[in-house]
Amino acid sequence: MLGEEERWCVVTGGRGFAARHLVEMLIRSHKWFVRIADLGPTIKLDPNEEEGDLGHALRSGRALYVTADLRNKAQVVEAFQGAQVVFHMAAPDSSINNYQLHHSVNVEGTKNVIDACIECKVKRLIYTSSPSVVFDGIHGIYNGDESMPYPNKYNDSYSQTKAEAEALVIKANGRNGLLTCCIRPSSIFGPGDKLMVPSLIAAARSGKSKYIIGDGNNVYDFTYVENVAHAHICAEQALASEGGSANNAAGQAYFVTNMEPEKFWEFMSLILEGLGYERPRIKIPASIMMPIAHIVEFIYRLLAPYGMRVPQLTPSRIRLLSCNRTFSCSKAKDGLGYTPLVSLKEGLKRTVESYAYLRADQHTKRSAGAHRPSKASIYLGSGNVADTLLWKDTKQTLTTLLVLISVYYYFFTSGYTMVTAISKLFLVATLFLFIHSILPAKILGYKLEKIPASSFQFSEKKMYRLALPMGSAWNSTVGVLKSICKGKDWQLFFKVVISLLIVNFLRGMSLHSIFVIGVPFAFIAFYIYDKREEQIDGLLRRAFSFALKLKADIAGKFLSPKQSSAMQ
Structure with missing residues (x-):
């Protein structure tokens, strides 16, 4: 039985990033008994939570964990029983652009939350x-306020469904005595974030954080x-405190920020530098990145069923990284009495300290030992070719694809002879280099990197590196021939025969057909083998x-026992 002095509140999505901090703040206030609702069958505490306020509250009964899927109304109703207040914070990962998922949780789930609040007589x-x-x-937003209307078109499905859910919550205000309001926090950061900082550090470790999308002057809250x-x-x-108060917070939405707008790329640089990484310096216009992002998104739609991970480079992300997004907190300050407790500088300091394990000096190259390269990578030489065909370096892969597409249209579909095509190509390259050399060092604020003459020269070291693989390939071929001549390695013999049959098959095809079939096959087949190595190897072993x-x-049926044993 709940005691009369027990005032219960519910936090949906209570194990999420911001929700964890709200739960602990509610517990520390000693005004609430907190019911944590989330998808997991049980709650798993981090070591610091086990010994902290949350662990003590769960053991003492001041906090309680309940399993609740917002899409299951019965579970939501059960979670809300006896509660006076519901903080509805649950939402799917915003980085996954999946309309069906977002609509089912953000919209249908919020409908269930509202209905459960009314059924359980929740007050707020x-x-x-x-x-x-x-x-x-x-369009960028500068000092936007709550008078801004919902747009006709959204950047992604997450934003669209969050807007639909917000409208439902505002509309529900006053139903059966339920009071509602909406909080719009801008670009949340801090300890426990599993999205922004880890993604930023992963990009830094792979060499992708040195680029600035746009001019780098876009401001964020x-x-x-x-x-x-x-x-x-x-x-x-x-x-x-509604009642006769002049302040009418119910049925309203409020922007919430740190009230300290900062350049987006400067903020990211402060995190990177704080953890020992270099800040981004190379500026790439968003207009150049957008077509590439559309191509990446198209490729993802094709390869997602085969295990391709959600790419970081998408049109919606390019827009977010290159525009202004600042908001006024005047309404929240006047209507809710909100002012930030922690400054931006102090928040950054706490955030950096909490990710000490991601520091650059803690990162060792364990990939050589702990992370064994896949067979596909080994077969492709574990170099640039492997990184390109296996999508290890997305930028390099996309660049290669664009070059191959250009080659295809220029050499195969243009109708030029080979001599004409090559001469035109050299002409274009000459014009480009000439114009590039006479352009100023800066154009419209963008630094123009000059191409040094040394880029076109082959040093002795480069020549050695080019010749070494050729010599190694020749020696490997000779070694294979020696093994076959001994007549003992039947597995090697079959591999050579199959390879020669493939070459013979390709000989009968035109160069155009080989290009059209071979290039897509290489980019798809090696990628699939890299992701499904064990399953494919198992099939090959059985075959x-x-x-x-x-x-x-x-051999046993048609040959003598002596001949049969000789073949084995």
């Missing part, structure tokens, strides 16, 4: 929305995670075992 509902509900993905939690508590207190058994059966 505070919904965690997003500033992206007013962002169309094209960031919000330290503890300030986000504080804003939710301010909203609850404002709703609880080879079957071939050996078939050979033995044939």
Whole structure:
């Protein structure tokens, strides 16, 4: 039985990034018993949580974990029983552009939350929305306020469904005594973030963080995670003090930030530098990156069923990285009494300290030992060719694809003879180099990197590196021939025969057909083998075992015992 003094609140998505901080802030306030609702069957605490406020609250009964899928109304109703307040923070990963998932959780799930609140006589509902509900993905926002309308078109499915859910929550205000409001925190950061900082460091370690998309002057509003939690508590207190108050917080949406706008790329640089990495310096216009991002997104749609991971380079992300997004907190300050508890500088300091394990000096090259290269990578030489065909270096792969597409249209579909095509290519290259050499060092604020003459010269070291693989390939071929001549390695013999049959098959095809079929096959087949190495190797082993058994059966049936043993 719940005691009369027990005031229960529920935090949906309670194991999420910002929700964890809200749960701990509610526990520390000693005003609430907190019910943590999330998808997992049980709660798994981190070591610091086990010995912290959350662990003690769970053991003492001041906090309780319940399993609740927002798409299951019965579970939501059960989680809300006896609660006075619901902080609705649950949402799927915003980086996954999956409309069906986002709609089922953000929209249908929020409908269930509202219905459950009414059924369980919950008094107040505070919904965690997003500033992206007013962002169309094209026009930047500078000091935007809550009078901004929802756009006709959204940047992604997450933003669209969050806007639909926000509208539902605002519309539900006043139904059966339920008071509602929405918080729109901008670009949350802080300890425990599993998206922004880890992704940034992963990019730094792979050499991809040195680029700035756009001119680097776009300004953002960031919000330290503890300030986000504080804003939710301010909203609850404002709703609880309604009555005859002139302040009418119910049925409203509020932008929440740190109130310290900062250049987006400067903020990212401060995190990188704080963890020992170099800040980004090379500027790439968004207009150049956008076509590439569309190609990446198209390729992802084709290869996603085969295990391709969600790419970082998408059109929606390019827009987010290159535009202004700042918001006024005047309404939250006046209507909710919100002011940030932690400054941007202090928030950055705490964030960097919490990710000490990601520091550059802690990162060792364990890939050589702990991470064995795949067979596909080994077969391709474990170099640039492997990185390109296996999509290890996305930029390099996309560049190669663009070059190959250009070669195809220039040499195969143009109708030029080979001599004409090559002469025109040299002409274009000569014009480009001539114009490039006379251009100024800076154009419209962008630094123009000059191509040094040494880039076109082959040093003795480069020549050695080029000749070495050729000599190694020749020696390997001679070694194979020696092994075949001994007549003992049947597995090698079959490999050579199959290879020669493939070459013979290709000989009958035109160069155009080989290019059209071979290039896509190489980019797809090696990628699939890299992802499904064990399954494919298993199939090949079974096929080879079957071939050996078939050979033995044939030998036993048609050859003498002496001849049969000689073949094995």
